[in-house]
Amino acid sequence: MARNHKWLIMNETQCNSENVERAADILVNAHHAIAFTGAGISTESGIPDFRGPQGLWRQYNPEIATIDYFLQHPKEFWLFYRMRLSTLFTAKPNRAHIALAELEKMGIIKTIITQNIDGLHQAAGSNNVIELHGTMRRAVCLACGHTYPMDAVIKKIDSGQVPPLCDGCGGILKPDTVLFGESVKDFERARELALMSDAVLVVGSSLSVYPAAYIPLFVKEMGGKVIIVNMEPTELDYIADVIIQCKAGDAMSLLLDAVKKKLSMK
Ligand SMILES: [Zn+2]
Structure with a gap:
């Protein structure tokens, strides 16, 4: 009952x-x-709920969204992340x-x-x-802290720069989102x-x-x-x-x- x-x-x-x-x-x-x-x-x-029944983490190993994975495999991370970004830029409130x-x-x-x-x-x-x-709309340079709008970062990736790099210091850019393992x-x-x-x-x-x-x-x-x-x-x-x-x-x-x-x- x-x-x-x-x-x-x-x-x-x-x-x-x-x-x-x-x-x-x-x-x-x-x-x-x-x-x-x-x-x-x-x-x-x-926008899929990453933890829900249709969540992306059911299709992919959640390890890919950890800060450790990012630091060790920034190229693979960004290739995965680039796919997610396609959904973001078509989504409307x-x-x-x-x-x-x-x-x-x-x-x-x-x-x-x-x-x-x-x-x-x-x-x-x-x-x-x-x-x-954090936000998917921005990326941040891990070396100098400079931030970039995500569409500029997408251009870098799509022109073959993977992982995308900082124009100022050459550091690796990371999405300005909180990955697992970050506070x-x-x-x-x-x-x-x-x-x-x-x-x-x-x-x-x-x-x-x-x-x-x-x-x-x-x-x-x-x-x-x-x-x-x-x-x-x-x-x-x-x-x-x-x-x-x-x-x-x-x-x-x-x-x-x-x-x-x-x-x-x-
Ligand atoms: Zn930098």
Whole structure:
């Protein structure tokens, strides 16, 4: 019986409108709300969830995404990475990214903390974005720290320079993303923001990757509210005040409408 029940919930495609209303109430009444996003927000843009059922790591050995592999085999790494970049440059922000950008413009969401490296929040118009795992839109020289836009790096690769090298010092370029074995970026800033927030809107994260998943925990610890929008149950459902279990695009469109309605009534 319990199993059947879980199966039904996991296949639920309609967003629960009562929960959307409750989430909108939390956001409208918050003094400092932040968003925390993961791969699930970008799947509707056609970017595969690397850890999900269709994830790339099921087809490739995850060792290739470690810093050790990169340092030992930069050429093989870049040839693999170049394939991934094709998806990135055709991907467009979806309704969920756009709704979050609008919530930021309305002053409802102050900052987005993301685990994603696809740059789609910025493409949707969000300005305050902390990218805990870095960005695929840039590469960095390991020797001098100079950064290059990824399209310039792609030109180097496609003209036969593999691995791509720094124009200034000749050092090897690395995608400005956090590889396995490297520490996350800007975590202290994200932590401080979470600790001063009274609400967090989680979108499209299974909340299973640490330290990123500490962010909603910090908000909860300080007495803030936690809203989770995700297709599947997450590891931190037990701390959530509201759970909206449906597609990120559907949920975020409904949530944006509900927030607008509440603001107009205030
Ligand atoms: Zn350099």
